[in-house]
Amino acid sequence: MNTITIHQTQLPIVEYRGQRVVTLAMIDQVHERPEGTAGRNFREHRERLIEGTDYFKVCVDEIRRHKTIEISAKAREDITFLTEQGYLMLVKSLTDDLAWTVQRQLVNSYFRPQQFTVPQTRAEAMRLAADLEEQNELLALENQQQAVKIEILEQFFMAGETPFQFVKRLNGVNCSQISHALMEMGWVFNDADLESRPHYRVYSRTREKRWLTEKPRQIRGEGHTTFTRYDLVLLIDGAKKLHDLYLSQKLPMKKTWDGRFSYIKFNAETSL
Known part of the structure; x- marks a missing residue:
């Protein structure tokens, strides 16, 4: 099976009924999303998609x-x-830089592969060389701009915060619901009794x-048994993941949110 590199990820070339297609797992892989993300999006918007045109259900x-x-054999x-x-x-709801880059690459390189034509004359070869040089310059500029954005974001991500402290710096997020959201996403669970x-x-x-x-953390109180709280x-990777979910509007947002994606830079001297 042939493969193609999309955003430094090897994807198998899958064709069905004469056209290239992708699976939900492939989307999670190339967009670097948690396993099952594309599946949840598909179930949520399935009624808007047309079977046979937008997607196919194929038996194993x-x-x-x-x-x-x-x-898998199972x-x-x-x-x-x-x-x-x-x-x-x-x-289309994914709005971060990675999502836009992957979409462009998938459309141009995967779904619509360009047929390479061998130059037949010296003039055609020179034009091809000039086009390739221009494309390389544009790619280098895009990579440079992406590196600057990554550097800025890395200054934003700080290990050691609580999820509440982190999302409090994200404009529009309903911080009071973040713990419940983490439970729904399968990050945490409630270890307390229902009445506690x-x-x-x-x-x-x-x-x-x-x-x-x-x-x-050990909790000690006079007249009470010492117990442990957690x-x-x-962590930094978790902060990046929450930021991606924020840009995809997958975090609980305030009703008064102005629609702007912005954040407050971490400042150790400022209490959040």
Whole structure:
């Protein structure tokens, strides 16, 4: 099976009914999103998509028979293939720089591969060389601009904050609902009794992804038994992931939000 590099990610070339398509797992991979993100978006917007035009549901037996893609021997559910149009409709809510870069590359390099024509004359060869040089200069400029943005954002991400402290610096986020949102996303769980005040703990899979960890703290009180509390500690990769979710409007937002994506830079001298 042939592959193509999209944003430094190797994607298999998958064709179905004479056109290139992508799976939901491929979208998560190339957009560097948590596993299952594209699937949730698909289920949420499925009624707006047209089967046979925007997507195809293909049974695993047909996929194995024609060896369209490699799937697990245990797979039983149908596989969803998205066409270029379905893919663009599904990811149009992703607004961060990575999403725009990946969309452009997928459309230009994957869905609409350009046929290379060998120059037949010296003049054609010189024009091709000039075009390639111009493209390289534009790519270098784009990479330089991207590097500047990354440097700025890296100054924004600081390890050691709580999720509440981090999202408080994001314009429009409803900070009071962030713990509930983390529970819905499968980052944390409530370890307290239903009648007690919530006590959030971090799932092991979240720690393995280096998004969030926890710090034990001993609570001592006169006349009371000493017990341990765990404080949530946001790691840099987790901060970047929350920022991506923020740009995708996947975090709880205030009703009074003005629609602007902005943040307050971390300042150790300023209490948040």
